[in-house]
Amino acid sequence: MSNATRHSAHLIKPAGNGRRLRIGGMPRVPAALLILSIAVVCAVVAGSWYTIAAARASLAAELGGLWVDAAAALLAVLSVLVAWPLARAIRRCGSIRKAARRQDVSEARVARSSARDQCFIALGYALAQLIVIVACQFLLANNQTVAKTFFLAPLMIKTFPLVLAAFWTNIEIFLVAEVLVLVWGLAVALAMFAPGAGGRPLRFIATAYVDIFRAIPAVLVIYLVGFGIPLTGISFLKEISSTTFVIIALTLTVGAYVAEIYRAGILSIHWSQTAAARSLGLSHMQTLRFVIVPQGIRQIIPPLLNAFIALQKDTALVSVVGVIDSFNQSMLIASNYYNLSAVTTVALLFVVISIPQTRFVERMMQRDRRRMRAGA
């Protein structure tokens, strides 16, 4: 008999022998968790009331009236809602004791599990509420200077049309740049896959381009292209507006990233797909065009969207060459009024355009998956 088999004979102990499952026994009340939850919830409710009172005091000074009091009272009531799951947890703990007295293990287990769940729900919501309180305290700090510096509502409303008009410049720049980037990035990616010895120089140049332009900060490219090329005095380039130069600069920068994304997408397609396509007589380019790229693109839609959102945000960099985009406009307003609220408007505008895109792409991908996958 070998060592191994002799050993394994001892590894498995005989069943029975009074051995019990470790989950056995009558469950007890999760006291530590319950006390922690009660303490945290009480602290958070106290903090909420303190913050609401402070906010009421400062708002009452400005707006005054019954509305502020009513809103404060409503918020104070709402802030106590976090104690609701805690109350349920306490009730469940009562059930645990009752079930234990009846010697009903199963019932007690259910009650304990439910009590723990409710405690964790209370803790989770309390933590979220705490984060909101801290943010509110920051806004109220220093006699609400923070709130007024960033969110001065009357100024935001007054300057909104101006900022929005300038925001169209951003939209125009990123829409044109996105279309160009899609085409340019694919061209560069395909150049990186140029076949054979003849393709070597093309592969080299494409790779070098991607490496270089991913290394240079976008703001430098915009500055160099936007200011530098007009300085060269080349006649046919003179007529071009600085918005166009900015679009070219962004396309060059983001194109390098997007080329990398395309490349990753193409590489992510298993080689057996290439083998199948080539085995049918399709050429290298036909294989890429009909089989590899269409599948690769489906893979890269999320990173592509990320690159696009980054591009949209980078349109704010065009202010360095004096294009009046929303950021530049808002900075003018900020220096005139000595208040940054117009810049906040720009930030909000970027948020507003970015979120629907994310949701749209998610939905589109889901539909695509449903169509092609089984069990849908």
Next chain:
Amino acid sequence: MSFIDIRDISKSYGEVPVIKNLSMSVEEHEVVCLIGPSGSGKSTLLRCINGLEAIDDGEIQVHGDRITGPGVDVDALRQDIGIVFQGYNLFPHMTVLENITLAPIRVLRQSRDEAKENAMALLKRVGLAHKAKEYPDRMSGGQQQRVAIVRAMAMDPMVLLLDEITSALDPELVSEVLNIVRDLASDGMTMLLATHEMGFAREVSTKVCFLCDGSVYEEGPPEQIFGDPSRDRTRAFLRSIREAKRI
């Protein structure tokens, strides 16, 4: 001169030799089964005939034309030599019909209608006409493999290479695929198949080649190879297959 003449070919992946001085021939309308242990070079041999792998030494001729080595247009070669893979390798972003008609339209320059008509006729023959608009990943393995066979047949190849086409299938789906191969064999399709289905190999083939360590160790008619193998390693291989009750 044989239809396919494989002369003394060798192929290695880096330092690892996969095919060593292998020679064999296939006549027109023959069905040749390649059997042998895994790693014996069956799949590599098929991929070399199709030009998916370049050989290091020797040459392969079809109808007296050299199809390996410098100057051969592999894209053109593959139009006449079809291959079906173990993993089906259908294009998941295309419907069944698009999978089948892609190469006839793009490579053979058939009109869309013509390609579609051919594809539907072939699909009907394998009992999948109703799946023409379906996507591959929504079909069973057996159905996908039947589509893969149709995709290769749509190019109207002179030879069909089948690379362990039932190895990835659940047992109950194997027969639906093998029935098609049987059907093609009775139509006189020249085929080379690497397979582990010994019973099927015995039934459908006109010649069986036992591959071992990258060369043909023993070849002969199926009755002889399976009934009365003359060499040791063939016997040992078939014995282990019988012990596993796979024959």
